[in-house]
Amino acid sequence: PLPAHTLDFCNISEAQALLHGAACGVWPWAIVLLAIPLIIGEDESAVVCPVIDVIEWNTFEYLGNAGEPQIGGFDWRLVFTWHVIPEREQKRRQSKTDVIRSPTMAGGLFAVSKKYFDYLGSYDTGMEVWGGENLEFSFRIWQCGGSLEIHPCSHVGHIFPKQAPYSRAKALANSVRAAEVWMDEYKELYYHRNPHARMEPYGDVTERRLLREKLRCKDFRWFLENIYPELHVPEDRAGFFGMLKNKGMANYCFDYNPPNEHEVTGHRIILYPCHGMGQNQFFEYTSQNEIRYNTRKPEACAAVDSGTDYLTMYLCQDNVQNIPENQKFVFREDGTLFHVQTQKCLQAESNSYNGNPAPLLRPCSNSEYQKWFFKERS
Template identity: 30%
Template sequence: MSGCIPHHRLQVCMICALFFVICQFVFLIVFLRNGVLEDTITGRLLLHRGTGKENRLFGWREFISHTHEQPGANYQYNLQLSDTVGAIRSLPRTRHESCDSKRTYNLPHSSRAKVSVVISFYNEARSMLLRTIISLVSRTPEDYLHELILIDDASQDVSLLEELQKLMEKMYATRGRLTFIFLRNLQRQGMIWSRNRGAEAASGHYLLFLDSHCEVNEDWLEPLLGRLSLNATLAVSPLLDHIDPATLSYRSGNDMVKGGFDWNLHFHWLRRELSAKEAPEQPFKSPAFSGGVLMISRDWFLKLRCFNPNLKIWGGESIELAIKLWLCGGQIEIVPCSRIGHIFRPRHAFDFPPQFNHESSTAHATYLHNSKIIADSWLDEYKNMFYVLKPAARQIPLFHTNQDEDLLRQLKLELRCHRFDWYLRHVSPELKAHFNELSAMGTLKNGYRCLHARRTDNVSQLEVILDSCYLNDITQWRLLRKSGQLSTATERCLGVERGSMPPRLTMTPCSRHQNKMKAQRWLRRGTHLVHTGTYLCLDNPLKNQLVLSPCRSLAASQSFQFALEMEKQT
């Protein structure tokens, strides 16, 4: 019987085995009740697969079912579709193939490159916010992602942050190195103030400011971190892919444009010109950021005194930081090998709290306030370009203190900041060129009234009259130095209808065709505007009417003053 187990010993073994199975079953039930096993499973499923089945396991549906009730249109994207897409989805690889096959990134050790991510949100849909968070955590190397700081700017969904915190604790129990910090403003402070609060609370080496309606693509961090490790005063932005607000489709962003702004201090895309040996996927310098997504050394950001704390709610903060960066020793780069999807909403998804006693909308008044701060702080003598285009900004109160002015002056001295002319020459020659191509601009005043292009009963047509200079939408004019055209901001030019007798004034699209351009060409003679095709002067003979008449040197009705003249008139 050698080699065989005795019968009584076999019974004992069977009893022990049965007891072991029962213990394991009891142990499993206890773990499930305490949520420990669930925590482990959901963390792994989320990070590595993220299918619809796994979404249900960690309570995605239950969390988004408590989304604050308001029409989907208020979010300015398709809420119903967002709720059905899932917590995370596969995204197309939009970056150039050389980013994968040819590039190596010389990254610092993770102990010297901890990344703190700051996400401020106000009335964001739960599914969209959660997708932003999950895509970030899932597609960021664990060793580098130090903490995620979420700031709820007094959203109407008062239970969101508490429930989000509970969900994050369940989902990421296995990621011991990742810290979540949840902050809620007791009253609405705006994104600018909230981002500064997040930066102060952060403890990582680098800050990533991320909007709450984004999706992070694969391998987004390495290209950015590789550039930052080469230059401590650099700020970088991924190339932003576009998420369609209606369909949520994800498509590649344009790597042939860079960020910039005009003299209204509105953000614009500018054409990117490649040098002879430059590839589109190479990092490139940009005058400004887009979309509010940027990464920067926390020490450098604090040395720059963060976003200007006097800016209100939202708007202009990226332009202000961009100008400050360039003038005070830093640089901005867009890195096409890093891709993050972003929803560019068709209009604001939130209201602006009343800030000032001003006739314009609260959104416009806030924009004027923030832009006025930028102009007064950084544009030096070129701030007149802003004021002639936005004269209403002069009436906006800033409530600056002497301490604010002293701090700005101290910052410029400490960092040896350049004057704005340096920015025009070295960073944004496009803005300088726009300045140089004008001989006069702004409102065009005759007596106490201004030349105004207003819509007729036919909404596609404009007529020119004299009207109050204090209208919110009073026309701002540009007299182009080279062509002599007198243009509005929408590129409608004042001209004369061909063959009309007597000559009749028209407002038509500005032409680049030589023959048509002749009908839109004007000469500046003192304060007169002389039409080159007829040699007649713009005249106001009666009430608000405008006509062409023979020029009379001392006629007050033919005297028109621009808000800003760039060259001495003959």
């Protein structure tokens, strides 16, 4: 079911399961990681991960990771993400050598009691290769009474190849299985941003749902509120999310596709032919009058820079009291998007930004090019 991984069972006081991917170097870190039975011995339900260092794929130079460890998270595409340790977790820890609680794991590297691994249902055998299994297992650990921790004193070197030597065609089905079994009503937030995932065959999850029932696992709301409160939960109000389309420029949608996956802000929104696949064309209009691009994390909000008419994306503010005036829009009943600060409306204009159509601020009028509407699916 997971041919890209190797599962080793090491006989260390009643057996710890050590999982490592084929692209990982087993260095003296194993001494530290497998000393983790001291942690697991205190709490058998603890699943412990190392800090993942980088091995340069071409030269095999061990680059290490000198900075502060980060915790795992995810965005609403169900893509794993890294984050700084939140303040609440910093306060809980008494020293820099204390374990760090993490909502999710990167996958492929962890130590766990074999007995507890079996109790949790080991891996979902309906998943193939890798992709999504790390989030599924993370949800299961927390929701079923365990804990997921990163040990700051344990480091593992990992080679990140330029291109995977195998297909990840099943990664989408894996993510759908995770959503269907563990996310309850919140799976809709995933499907809204990945409409094609609704059509993906994902196999039979009856046994996994029975496992969840047998273990009396908590719901996903509990996970969000107690384990990952830093994750913004979109409102996705009916009629205010999906493709943001223009009436005058038919079949063109708001589109935001920053060139760097890790730099979600600082670029401009354009208009591009609607593709109905969510992702870079998924937007939400919030009750706080924001136009949010919340497919990725961190989330970005549309804003108007002083002296320009374009929409540029900036980080959204979690505190509604701190929303900048240049990020506030009123979605009026006639379909116009009114920018409060400039008292202008967004209008679709052709060849306005690097040869692409784009939404620009213009004096408000009754033009069809100033009328906008959301459509959930194509």
